[in-house]
Amino acid sequence: MNNSSAPNMTNNGSFSGSFRPWPFPFFSQVGWILGVLVTHSILAVFITFSNLVVLAAFYKNSKLRTTTNLIIISMATADLLVGCVVVPLWLYTADLWFMIGPPFQEWQMKLFRTYTYTDQALGLNSIYQLVLLHGLRSYSIAFPLRHRQLNNRPVIAVCLLVWAICIAFPPVVREVVIPKSCTNCFAYVTLIANIGLPLVLLTIANIILWRSVVKSSRARQKKDTKILVTVAILIGILCVCFLPFLITNVIVTVENIPDFSFKAVMALKFLHFCNSALNPPVYALRHPEIARTFKGMFCSHSARDVGQSTRTRVTNNATTSQALSTVT
Secondary structure, rough: OHHOOOOOOOEEEOOOOOOOOOOOOHHHHHHHHHHHHHHHHHHHHHHHHHHHHHHHHHHHOOHHHOOOOHHHHHHHHHHHHHHHHHHHHHHHHOOOOOOOOOOOOOHHHHHHHHHHHHHHHHHHHHHHHHHHHHHHHHHHHHHHHHHHHEEHHHHHHHHHHHHHHHHHHHHHHHHHOOOOOOOHHHHHHHHHHHHHHHHHHHHHHHHHHHHHHOOOOOOHHHHHHHHHHHHHHHHHHHHHHHHHHHHHHHHHHHHOOOOOOHHHHHHHHHHHHHHHHHHHHHHHHHHHHHHHHHHHHHHOOOOOHHHHHHHHHHHHHHHHHHHHHHHO
């Protein structure tokens, strides 16, 4: 496929400008493509496997199915779809000569649009699920009694609402809301939806959170600070992975850069996808119960299993002693 044949679609999954033609020989070109395939395939497998493990951990351990952790389940589901759906579609539609036939026939355009809208929907979902998680954490610290009385239904309803809005946002805004004459409007709307609004919501949640932490006791401050650090790590990972691609996408679109480096696009998208791979390790490292569940799933003699087997042996020994004394 000719690199200059990329459709003029500005969104989270593509740049509107054409890419530079390949400046290196055929074998170097093939080697570079194989490198992209290998690295992205490994990343896709890791994203899929790690998030499946997170979902399996929540299924296995009922203690993890708390009100707040329901949002982590929702985030892991979105990340799972990134690994098993979005990354393969990106490799197929990213000008790596896998599409057969003349460039961008009708079915290819539909597939490309499916990829871009799915990618943007899941990207938005990751951002706003994190905002929701931070908001619920802030609510639990600011109003602990009310949070304990909160059941799962409102949280599930809000998570589903976020999913519905994020799925509907890309096609509705691009095809219905924005006029066809405004070629750069979607880039600005994307930047506001992905960066502007989430930063405002996170800032409000942080103000509420810090005011509550300052007023709490020292023991409570230690626990709340740990929660703050965990959420801050997730937000930091999100910014590092998302911002370079989003900002570059807007610059390329608004400035109408005709020959943007294709290798830079692949690198930025790889970094973008890394967000879905980094969330599960953060859950495991920062959440003791999740870490214990992971250990129990992959280690035959985890700490909890050893403790349970020790208590079982003690109980069995006591029962045996009682039986022997009775016989005697």
